[in-house]
Amino acid sequence: MTYPMNAAAEPVIDLEQERREILKRYRRLLRAAKPLLKDNDAKLIKKAFNTSLDAHKNMRRRSGEPYIYHPLAVAQIAVEEIGLGTTAIVAALLHDVVEDTDATIADIERMFGPKIAKIIDGLTKISGIFEYGTSQQAENFRKMLLTLSDDVRVILVKLADRLHNMRTLDSMPRDKQLKIASETIYIYAPLAHRLGLYAIKTELEDLYLKYVEPETYKDIARKLRETKAARDKFIAKFIEPIERDLAETGMSFVVKGRPKSIYSIWNKLNKQKKPFEEIYDLFAVRVVVDVPQESEKAACWQAYSVVTDHYKPNPDRLKDWISTPRANGYESLHTTVMSKSGQWVEVQIRSARMNEIAEKGYAAHWKYKGNETHTGQGIETWISQVREMLETAGHGDKTGAIEFLDDFRSNLYSEEVFVFTPKGDLKVLQRGATALDFAFEIHTQIGARCMAAKVNNTLVPLSHVLHNGDQVEIIASNKQKPNEDWLRFVVTSKARTKIKDLIKEENKRYITDGRDMVAKKLKTLRVDMSNETLNQLRAYFGSKTVNDFFYRVGKGHVDVQELKKFKADKDAKENRQHKLNTDTIQDGKTFEKELKKIHGERADADMLLIGEDMDKIDYTLAKCCNPISGDDVFGFVTVNEGIKIHRVSCPNAVELMSNHGNRIIKAKWTSQKELAFLAGLRITGTDRVGLVNDVTRVISNELHINMRSITIDSKDGVFEGIIKLYVHDTGHLETLMGKLERVNGVFEVVRFD
Numbered sequence: 001m002t003y004p005m006n007a008a009a010e011p012v013i014d015l016e017q018e019r020r021e022i023l024k025r026y027r028r029l030l031r032a033a034k035p036l037l038k039d040n041d042a043k044l045i046k047k048a049f050n051t052s053l054d055a056h057k058n059m060r061r062r063s064g065e066p067y068i069y070h071p072l073a074v075a076q077i078a079v080e081e082i083g084l085g086t087t088a089i090v091a092a093l094l095h096d097v098v099e100d101t102d103a104t105i106a107d108i109e110r111m112f113g114p115k116i117a118k119i120i121d122g123l124t125k126i127s128g129i130f131e132y133g134t135s136q137q138a139e140n141f142r143k144m145l146l147t148l149s150d151d152v153r154v155i156l157v158k159l160a161d162r163l164h165n166m167r168t169l170d171s172m173p174r175d176k177q178l179k180i181a182s183e184t185i186y187i188y189a190p191l192a193h194r195l196g197l198y199a200i201k202t203e204l205e206d207l208y209l210k211y212v213e214p215e216t217y218k219d220i221a222r223k224l225r226e227t228k229a230a231r232d233k234f235i236a237k238f239i240e241p242i243e244r245d246l247a248e249t250g251m252s253f254v255v256k257g258r259p260k261s262i263y264s265i266w267n268k269l270n271k272q273k274k275p276f277e278e279i280y281d282l283f284a285v286r287v288v289v290d291v292p293q294e295s296e297k298a299a300c301w302q303a304y305s306v307v308t309d310h311y312k313p314n315p316d317r318l319k320d321w322i323s324t325p326r327a328n329g330y331e332s333l334h335t336t337v338m339s340k341s342g343q344w345v346e347v348q349i350r351s352a353r354m355n356e357i358a359e360k361g362y363a364a365h366w367k368y369k370g371n372e373t374h375t376g377q378g379i380e381t382w383i384s385q386v387r388e389m390l391e392t393a394g395h396g397d398k399t400g401a402i403e404f405l406d407d408f409r410s411n412l413y414s415e416e417v418f419v420f421t422p423k424g425d426l427k428v429l430q431r432g433a434t435a436l437d438f439a440f441e442i443h444t445q446i447g448a449r450c451m452a453a454k455v456n457n458t459l460v461p462l463s464h465v466l467h468n469g470d471q472v473e474i475i476a477s478n479k480q481k482p483n484e485d486w487l488r489f490v491v492t493s494k495a496r497t498k499i500k501d502l503i504k505e506e507n508k509r510y511i512t513d514g515r516d517m518v519a520k521k522l523k524t525l526r527v528d529m530s531n532e533t534l535n536q537l538r539a540y541f542g543s544k545t546v547n548d549f550f551y552r553v554g555k556g557h558v559d560v561q562e563l564k565k566f567k568a569d570k571d572a573k574e575n576r577q578h579k580l581n582t583d584t585i586q587d588g589k590t591f592e593k594e595l596k597k598i599h600g601e602r603a604d605a606d607m608l609l610i611g612e613d614m615d616k617i618d619y620t621l622a623k624c625c626n627p628i629s630g631d632d633v634f635g636f637v638t639v640n641e642g643i644k645i646h647r648v649s650c651p652n653a654v655e656l657m658s659n660h661g662n663r664i665i666k667a668k669w670t671s672q673k674e675l676a677f678l679a680g681l682r683i684t685g686t687d688r689v690g691l692v693n694d695v696t697r698v699i700s701n702e703l704h705i706n707m708r709s710i711t712i713d714s715k716d717g718v719f720e721g722i723i724k725l726y727v728h729d730t731g732h733l734e735t736l737m738g739k740l741e742r743v744n745g746v747f748e749v750v751r752f753d
Contacts, residue, residue, distance in 0.1 A: 071096060123157060209262060238339055441495075
């Protein structure tokens, strides 16, 4: 998007120098594209460049640079890093023209043809007003996917666009950085993974961390730099015998070590709760053999044999994605071996062709498609599944897009499980799939009537989780009907979507009955049955959607008499004086305008000041992450519970910012009052007599902190303590953690939500 620059602060611009720079970047793009160009391609690219240059001539990016730099950079990424051709270059150059200028899709179609127009349409955001309970981001994403099912380049150009936006996120304000980074980790990084674009996926993840947790990012990057020399020395020693033996085979090969990404190291630190110094697998060794395609498999296993001649492999950690490639076309052998110095090292073995597919994913697969391999079938199957999901998901359902997005996401990072039909046909499902998922994979009607299954000739229930190599036979009955309980254990979006559709038909009657009962009762209570009231009822009774609320009433789960209590509570809330009415404001921008009225002309007038605004604004601290003073936080405008304050690192933050960016407001702590916040600490260490006494003395006597609860569990000389206590802010908590770490026997102190 384009943002107007402040005319007063505009720097002096050398237009001639900028013109030269634009041409230089354009020529660099043409040089990169040259090997791919046919007949009239260069003319078409020139026409697209001139159209984009003219459309964006008076626009600048937030950084002050000419806007045309962005489409040029997106096109460059599409060519160099994804390996796309002319169609994608033209689409990349034009991708913001319709959204940011008066040009229409019809204009694009007239100038560049229907194929380009369709891609641009998929990339152009939906404008207009969105009702509460829906999400503009989710709707835009769904629109983009509708085009994906016809042309995968929509997503690939979008990924190039997102990658460039993330690379240039510095010039954006903090709240925009958080929203864009959250959207990226929530949907775009998993998409890059699913399309096999591992290099782009890794960079998107690292950039997310750089902006959301900048201190952590810098800390890991610094430690990686500091340990580089020692790591390089270790890798050189490790690969020396492998290179020597591979050279004797006469094969052409490359062996190199590469550090894991900062994001994956951060993930490991979080999951394993260990300090950086104790994470050993900070790198992987890759063996790439350059051999003809027909001898790839034998060459990779030969290289595996060389590696395991020198180092003992972990038998549980061998992954063979050469015999059965992943659904996104990824082929490789992964093994984990024990080095001479006693640490595990991951070794990836692949051919040069496999390596290019691993780096450039879908686009590289097309390059080799002439060779009849099954590399791309997984992606084709996945795209047809997406098409099927889109055709059935959320028709006429207001929350359809968000629900669809959640189902879609769950499908992106999933590993696969390979199972067989009774006739020996191979079916690829996502890991964790059950016998019922398998039934829906075969056919919707078989799934709908499925009663049980035989796995390897043994009778099993529908919820039985399938494993690699299982042979599955479905037992069906005409008396069987789908029920909501099925949604508890199916994992594939196909099964989930079909079950929801089948149940929806069944449930329509209950929804209609519930709606009539609610309308009658509200009329008696003299309450207007408006959208706002229905949204409040939905939230009050803890339903996901208004239809879900009607269904629960129709089914008898919610007694219609309880609406009296709802009205009483609503009236009591409205009678509270002097509060800003957050029930009617469900949009972040509107809310920030209201804040400015309260705060006047202050520099931070559009921010919610936690600790100061309590008497004017209805806000609470979110229970999911228990923020305390000093934490990096944001406000979220809920539908019926005022403002909730969440930590930026809250487990729910990414989803809130991705799906409901318009309801995020800026918030910061003020040190006006000394408040007490509840925080949790987990302490581990070696057990000894008097340890609990020492820990509680530090908390109560030295720092005078109130404890709410303490539980200590000791087993075989190791203890783990969970302490909940009240602190003033993050500084206060860090002081306490530092003192507790110095207690004799304490190994680690970590904060938990």
